[in-house]
Amino acid sequence: MYSSDEAQAYADQHTTPESPLLARLNRETHVQLLHARMLSGHAQGRLLSMLSHMVRPRRVLELGTFTGYSALCLAEGLAESGLMHTVEQNPELETRIRRYIREAGHEDRIRLHIGDARAVVSGLQETWDLVFIDADKINNDTYYELVLPHVRPGGFLLIDNVLWGDKVLPSYPIKPSDKDTHAVRAFNDKVQADARVENVFLPLRDGLLLVRKL
Template identity: 55%
Template sequence: MELISAAAEAFSEKYTSPEGEVLYKLNRETHLKVELPHMLSGHVQGRFLQMVSHMIRPRRILELGTYTGYSAICLAAGLPEDGMLHTVDINEELETLCLQYFEASGYSDKIKMHIGKAAEVIDSLDEVFDLVFIDADKAGYVHYYDLVWEKLRPGGFILADNVLYHGQVLQPENEQGSQAKAMVRFCEKVLADDRAEQVLITLRDGLLLIRKK
């Protein structure tokens, strides 16, 4: 399902600050060499993530789902000198590509990449986070939300990607795939959580922005 028309996407990109050389090259290499390139945050969403990071000025960021590192680089842009972003992915085959572009971006000293299962890595981190970006396996979102909540400072933010899941969440329940159903369950969980306030942003494939009260 086309959520946003190609013309609107093109208009949005035209009036959004450009990616910059490193992100452009990473975007292109991902599309040329890596499976499922639609998983990349891309130009407009990447700039949005960067803008959010600049606004919050987080000292600690947790990202679940590195893929090729595009969103990590965008989020790292708002970190202060002593800031750190922990990014987690289960696919060790992409680690070399990620590290290459982290180095090229100039943020390699602020990004720590973890290869492994997200739940296990979250448990191992002795950190308090200002911002969490969830973009991992969709069936795990509910569990990851619970795991990161106690590690998120009061007033901190969670951003969850793909909550519209290609428009499938708008279909009748009996026509939704398992991933779309997982996104609906996640959104319902957050809606029912009186510890949080949230807004669903219809950017790209849907972002749920959550603030811990």
């Protein structure tokens, strides 16, 4: 029996490498910031880029920019006239995010918003082709219901961290006080039963839920 670490290493070796800019951002995030695991990273970043290239979206929304890695990956597949809005609540990250957006040459294609995602999204008059939800997990359902009416029929949502460190698995004993885990588990169950969408649960990294609006 081979270890999952070996399988992951093999998968990484057979996935297109991240660009030098993304590799630098990846390294900088891990060296300089706490909670660096929040960064999408190589394998998930390439998947986000691939999905974006497949959809060729005109409008993309991201909730939870962190240091900008996933935003840069999603922007790679934008349609020629495409535009991406990304929302980050931590103002201390703004300078770093804008620096990497500028270095990637995406200043005209990525609009960064600093603030509460609920307030920002409510003020955007857009129809979304692709939405990536990677913000505070306890509000997954709130963000989902906020954006789903504005996703075009046939459009896609991606929700990150739906495995939540494997704590959502049925065999895991969840403490009543663990509100985040209860919220993620309830959200996963809700999407599975939602007649408005179809969905695929991908056990990549910390779990990625791919949803298509019907």
